[in-house]
Amino acid sequence: MSQREENIINKNFTKKFNDSSLKAGSKDALPIILGYLPIGLAYGMLAVNKGLTPLQTTAMSVFVFAGSSQLVAIEMIAAEAAVVAIVIMTFLVNLRHLLLSASLSLHLRNLPLYYYPFLGFLVTDESFAVAMSKIENKKKKQRYFIGLGFTAYLGWVFSSAVGAFLTEFINFGSGGALDFVLPAMFVVLLVMQISSRSEIMVAIFSALLSIFFALTIDGSWNIILATVLAAFLGVYISGNS
Amino acid sequence: MIFGMVVVTFIPRVLPLALLGNKELPESVVIWLSYIPAAVLAALLAPSILLKNSSLYLSLENTALIAFFPTLLVACKTKNIFYTVSGGLIFYLIASALV
Numbered sequence: 395m396s397q398r399e400e401n402i403i404n405k406n407f408t409k410k411f412n413d414s415s416l417k418a419g420s421k422d423a424l425p426i427i428l429g430y431l432p433i434g435l436a437y438g439m440l441a442v443n444k445g446l447t448p449l450q451t452t453a454m455s456v457f458v459f460a461g462s463s464q465l466v467a468i469e470m471i472a473a474e475a476a477v478v479a480i481v482i483m484t485f486l487v488n489l490r491h492l493l494l495s496a497s498l499s500l501h502l503r504n505l506p507l508y509y510y511p512f513l514g515f516l517v518t519d520e521s522f523a524v525a526m527s528k529i530e531n532k533k534k535k536q537r538y539f540i541g542l543g544f545t546a547y548l549g550w551v552f553s554s555a556v557g558a559f560l561t562e563f564i565n566f567g568s569g570g571a572l573d574f575v576l577p578a579m580f581v582v583l584l585v586m587q588i589s590s591r592s593e594i595m596v597a598i599f600s601a602l603l604s605i606f607f608a609l610t611i612d613g614s615w616n617i618i619l620a621t622v623l624a625a626f627l628g629v630y631i632s633g634n635s
Numbered sequence: 636m637i638f639g640m641v642v643v644t645f646i647p648r649v650l651p652l653a654l655l656g657n658k659e660l661p662e663s664v665v666i667w668l669s670y671i672p673a674a675v676l677a678a679l680l681a682p683s684i685l686l687k688n689s690s691l692y693l694s695l696e697n698t699a700l701i702a703f704f705p706t707l708l709v710a711c712k713t714k715n716i717f718y719t720v721s722g723g724l725i726f727y728l729i730a731s732a733l734v
Binding site: 617 | 637647649684707709727
């Protein structure tokens with residue numbers, strides 16, 4: 395059994411570039427890349443403006459590959475938050491991947507174990523959304539997902555590197571309108587997240603809590619506290635309706 | 636710090652995929668998780684437009700706050716990141732020119 399699998403993998407390696415599932419995957423990643431470009435550029439520019447070097451900025455994209463966490467991280471770095479707070483925040487922001495990953499697992503089962511770190515690393519909101527609508531009728535689902543996720547990954551790293559290095563060489567200046575890029579992005583991401591009245595209530599509650607804790611506790615803990623408590627309110631509302 | 640971020644990004648993405656298989660999470664956990672994105676974003680957004688130097692900044696001179704409303708409108712109408720961010724920048728520039 396394991397030898398058969400090995401044979402299949404070896405064969406796949408040689409056919410790497412004309413594998414139809416892999417190709418279909420990377421083709422489906424194109425709209426994702428288009429969406430990543432402006433966010434990656436903005437992330438790169440903001441990170442350098444907030445004091446990271448272009449190399450650090452790109453390294454974060456290469457290793458972390460989580461757009462919203464990275465934006466949150468640079469926002470917190472700029473606010474001089476504690477490293478522990480940044481890491482906990484990253485964990486909270488990424489917790490939603492538990493859901494995505496758990497439902498994707500229904501399509502990606504009984505694979506050799508070493509596949510999972512790679513597949514898992516490539517799970518994002520975007521790759522998940524595309525995969526869920528298209529993976530059903532693919533023959534080699536894991537290869538489709540790797541093609542999809544890896545192509546999107548390259549797009550993310552590329553666009554954030556471009557943003558970072560451009561900002562290093564051309565000084566766009568800090569402050570002014572650039573300060574509003576992140577809030578504007580949060581606005582639209584939030585609107586895209588919301589699909590029910592209870593989510594609106596959770597968002598408003600979270601916003602109020604965040605302001606309250608920011609005024610009373612030092613060090614960016616307001617975001618974590620507000621998030622956790624507001625999500626509990628969501629559970630409470632759901633339980634009562 | 637990046638290392639810490641790598642670890643905590645990796646865990647929720649990989650573990651469920653490798654371990655959960657067809658097991659179900661408790662429903663209340665799933666519901667709690669589903670509210671996290673909206674809660675996080677709101678918690679981030681509010682201080683970025685309402686606070687300045689760690690105190691409330693409720694004033695017509697708060698350009699970000701003024702620009703927030705038309706930006707929210709664009710976000711609701713288009714649900715598009717590019718339009719919203721570029722619209723937001725334009726509103727911000729107009730607002731700062733007027734004040």
